[in-house]
Amino acid sequence: MAPNPTHTALWPAPHASEAVDATVHVPGSKSVTNRALVLAALASEPGWLRRPLRSRDTLLMAGALREMGVGIEEGVGPDGTGEAWRVLPAGLRGPATVDVGNAGTVMRFLPPVAALADGPVRFDGDPRSYERPLTGVIDALRVLGARIDDDGRGALPLTVHGGGALDGGPVEVDASSSSQFVSALLLSGPRFNQGVEVRHTGATLPSLPHIRMTVDMLRAVGAQVDTPESGGEPNVWRVTPGALLGRDLTIEPDLSNAQPFLAAALVTGGRIVVPDWPARTTQPGDRLREIFTEMGGSCELTEYGLVFTGSGAIHGIDVDLGDVGELTPGIAAVAALADSPSTLRGVSHLRLHETDRLAALTKEINELGGDVTETADGLHIRPRRLHGGIFHTYDDHRMATAGAIIGLAVEGVQIENVATTAKTLPDFPDLWTGMLGTSGV
Ligand SMILES: O=C(O)C1=C[C@@H](OP(=O)(O)O)[C@@H](O)[C@H](O)C1
Numbered sequence: 001m002a003p004n005p006t007h008t009a010l011w012p013a014p015h016a017s018e019a020v021d022a023t024v025h026v027p028g029s030k031s032v033t034n035r036a037l038v039l040a041a042l043a044s045e046p047g048w049l050r051r052p053l054r055s056r057d058t059l060l061m062a063g064a065l066r067e068m069g070v071g072i073e074e075g076v077g078p079d080g081t082g083e084a085w086r087v088l089p090a091g092l093r094g095p096a097t098v099d100v101g102n103a104g105t106v107m108r109f110l111p112p113v114a115a116l117a118d119g120p121v122r123f124d125g126d127p128r129s130y131e132r133p134l135t136g137v138i139d140a141l142r143v144l145g146a147r148i149d150d151d152g153r154g155a156l157p158l159t160v161h162g163g164g165a166l167d168g169g170p171v172e173v174d175a176s177s178s179s180q181f182v183s184a185l186l187l188s189g190p191r192f193n194q195g196v197e198v199r200h201t202g203a204t205l206p207s208l209p210h211i212r213m214t215v216d217m218l219r220a221v222g223a224q225v226d227t228p229e230s231g232g233e234p235n236v237w238r239v240t241p242g243a244l245l246g247r248d249l250t251i252e253p254d255l256s257n258a259q260p261f262l263a264a265a266l267v268t269g270g271r272i273v274v275p276d277w278p279a280r281t282t283q284p285g286d287r288l289r290e291i292f293t294e295m296g297g298s299c300e301l302t303e304y305g306l307v308f309t310g311s312g313a314i315h316g317i318d319v320d321l322g323d324v325g326e327l328t329p330g331i332a333a334v335a336a337l338a339d340s341p342s343t344l345r346g347v348s349h350l351r352l353h354e355t356d357r358l359a360a361l362t363k364e365i366n367e368l369g370g371d372v373t374e375t376a377d378g379l380h381i382r383p384r385r386l387h388g389g390i391f392h393t394y395d396d397h398r399m400a401t402a403g404a405i406i407g408l409a410v411e412g413v414q415i416e417n418v419a420t421t422a423k424t425l426p427d428f429p430d431l432w433t434g435m436l437g438t439s440g441v
């Protein structure tokens with residue numbers, strides 16, 4: 001078979017000849033958009049999503065919900081400004097086919113929704129989606145009363161035979177491989193007959209801020225949720241059954257997608273402004289204010305947004321990224337350019353993300369002359385003088401943006417398949433060249 005030209009295409013990563021100084025309008029959050037779509041689809045009245053992210057992962061989510069009968073219309077927001085989606089909940093139905101692509105949020109959040117549908121819902125996706133962990137969701141749904149056919153591996157592809165309702169109740173799940181197992185069960189929980197009580201039994205739990213995001217967004221649509229933080233038992237979340245409200249929600253910018261731009265300020269000793277950076281948020285990307293400050297920058301959060309300034313120096317860091325794993329590729333890229341070594345910990349579950357991110361970062365940075373070693377739960381990065389070469393991306397959007405960060409400081413870096421950034425940020429190449437003041441590629 002002829003190679004796919006999009007995948008083999010090489011993008012010359014722009015090299016920064018001077019310090020960046022730009023304002024970057026970062027599109028909406030993937031995690032917030034996909035939760036908002038699910039909650040709006042399960043509500044008892046129509047709702048609005050303003051400034052939704054339009055990327056592969058969110059279009060797959062919207063497409064899947066439409067397949068199950070939900071109305072999602074293009075429109076302008078209720079106040080007449082800004083693009084929006086109007087979500088019209090309807091009786092969920094099969095037969096339906098859902099393409100999850102390689103979206104963790106789609107493959108984990110939608111099987112519980114499908115269990116509420118009337119009829120079978122078939123789930124399939126990219127080859128990598130067959131390898132990503134899903135057992136936690138499948139086993140838990142079976143305990144809660146769902147009928148699911150899979151090939152016995154506890155992974156995609158599978159069919160959920162929706163019965164129009166689900167008993168729900170208490171369930172144990174080991175979510176050490178993905179916090180999305182917990183989020184998935186909580187998001188649909190209010191619509192289960194008995195609600196749901198999720199007890200995490202694993203030794204570790206990654207991405208806690210993403211579980212808090214789920215809880216916050218559930219509460220904002222009227223759900224009653226008890227959590228370990230609200231005085232409940234450790235590792236137990238309880239959702240009471242009840243109807244959900246339709247909301248008018250403006251989606252925050254994706255702070256994890258702001259990362260490469262903030263990194264550009266660090267790497268070039270420049271300044272980046274990200275408008276609409278939320279004053280309070282559950283997005284893990286908010287931790288960048290602290291992490292990138294420790295690595296040499298400084299930031300000011302104003303009513304307008306975040307102003308982030310690099311000092312010209314980049315320092316190594318020793319940090320546990322278990323809560324904010326999706327920031328690892330961008331931090332590793334900056335660490336490879338630093339003036340001292342870094343140790344990134346707490347992220348063994350990244351081996352089962354879009355690609356094995358620990359292996360991919362190690363290989364690609366080392367092929368440019370770097371000195372990265374994998375540890376049991378992360379990376380050890382000793383900065384070296386890097387040289388140009390091809391930076392492979394393994395269908396991983398965050399590998400592509402990590403390579404672009406290195407390319408700012410190292411001449412001759414070529415990113416293979418930069419189009420993979422479409423998973424969460426289709427505008428990445430244009431935003432990047434726009435930030436540098438060059439013409440779009
Ligand atoms: O719930 C979410 O929106 C996400 C949770 C995290 O997943 P894991 O807990 O599987 O790392 C994160 O890495 C992913 O990008 C988005």
Ligand SMILES: C=C(OP(=O)(O)O)C(=O)O
Nearest residue numbers: 102103104105326353354
């Ligand atoms: C891990 C990620 O995505 P997903 O939602 O597919 O798990 C990510 O975006 O870094």
